[in-house]
Amino acid sequence: MKIAVIGAKGLPPKQGGIEHYCAELYPRIVAQGHSVDLFARSSYTQGSWLENYNYEGVRVISLPSVDFRGVDAFATSALGAIAATGNKYDIVHFHALGPSLFTFLPRVYNSTKVIVTCHGLDWQRAKWGNFSTRLIQMGEKAAVRFAHGLVVVSEALQTYFLQTYSRETAYIPNAPASYGESDPNFTYGTQLGLWQGRYIIFLGRLVPEKRPDLLIDAFCALKPSGWKLVLTGGVSDTKSFTSNLLEKVANNRDIVFTDELRGTRLWEIVRGAGLFVLPSNLEGLPLSMLEAMQEGIPILASDIPPHQQLINGERGMLFESENLDSCINSLHWAIHHPQQLAVMAKNAQRYVQMNYNWNRITADNLKLYGDICGIASKSRIQKEEELSIIES
Incomplete structure (x- = not known):
């Protein structure tokens, strides 16, 4: 499958849960034979406009960004959605509710499927003013209306969408990053x-x-x-x-x-x-x-x-x-x-x-992609397990 990702600031992750989530998930998806393009903010990647580079198999594409609080995320997400529309991806995966305001754009092509992952109800965050809050709320409604698949990372979010919109969601939680060696001498x-x-x-x-x-x-x-x-x-x-x-x-x-x-x-x-x-x-x-x-x-x-x-x-x-x-x-x-x-x-x-394992999260996302695209999708891990059973 050919997958586009919109809503992350960029890779490698510096600060922010979405960036760490994408850094764990998408290299694993690439390792299972799929291609992933992640549309990033040039203000984050420090790259020139439309410059692209490889991060563990993921192609990171720097898009123009606006150095103004609250506008940067929306502007880059809009440009990413436009760029994704012109490339006929199988899946366009939006992360967070603000970027989801533009979920209608990839649906210009009937074959493109739109996924949204809600990592939290961002319109509740204190840092946003009234205008940005309303835009994020509009993004939430757009996600409910236009996304073929809506993913939530907690049971509380699953309850929220069911009670507020009568919208069924796929519950796929986060998982922790694996720590490496640290100084035993503190x-x-x-x-x-x-x-x-x-x-x-x-x-x-x-x-x-x-x-x-x-x-x-x-x-x-x-x-x-x-x-x-x-x-x-x-x-x-x-x-x-x-x-x-x-x-x-x-x-x-x-x-x-x-x-x-x-x-x-x-x-x-x-x-x-x-x-x-x-x-x-x-x-x-x-x-x-x-x-x-x-x-x-x-x-x-x-x-x-x-x-x-x-x-x-x-x-x-x-x-x-x-x-x-x-x-x-x-x-x-x-x-x-x-x-x-x-x-x-x-x-x-x-x-x-x-209960919180990145291999399982990867398999769950790929299964959702496959179900929505109408294709049988099995992770490499599943295939290897089946082969080992046959060989034994």
Whole structure:
């Protein structure tokens, strides 16, 4: 199959769940004999317009972008949809609701099938103004109307589309990235003044809906002896919000901002944490939490539905979303009950290993492609399994 991808900023991934999702999924799809073109923003790839390069078999095509908040994503998605329309792809796969505003364009050719993956209800994000919010909501309605297949990454999103639009969706979750080797001597963490197992980590973009400010307030109120708070993540159209956070903790030596981390430093800091906390009031299915669960780090999170899906059943702790007192009390309990948390972390690690797997996600996407295109699609893994049965 010939596949086009619209909605990701580009590859390789720097920051953002969609880019990491595409970096895991599409090289696997290419490895199974399909071709993938990913339409990217030149502002992200730092390439000239229409320049293309190879990322693990995926052809990344840089499109013109507009250096203006909120407009860049829509402009590049529109151009990508136009370009995809002229190339007669079998599948045009849109990621996120904003880019889905242009799902009608590839349907000019009857043979082209349109897929949309909803990673979250982006119109709820605080960073968007009224105009951008309305455009994203229009994208949601366009996805429901024009997509041949609509994919959601959480059970909560599946319920939302069924209740709001009576629209059936395919539930295909995210999965964590696999960490590589990190420094066993904890050198970078030591440079930051950290002790292994004695700090709380927040990992994610510093945006209002992830509520790092709530976690900071809880930590400052609790003042846990011998513990530090590490906030790891970049800025995403929220410079004023981040500036206020920095001012808030400027004189607190127990709170460390690392900015965005990648590779060995990220793996080292996550693995050294005693507790991973995600206080968000809005998520799709958070990759950062899945990664921490995979690494066996104890989890504390707000009780929004996607978090409940991941850590209900003795796999972590939940506190009441937006409730500072609940967050403080839960932090206090977690810090003083390490043995109970360790059991939960083991449960969570096993759960992720069994249920969130990129090979399975790849197979599910390819099956959806094949079903919608009316062709029998089997992954290479399935074929190899069948051959081994025949040979035995």
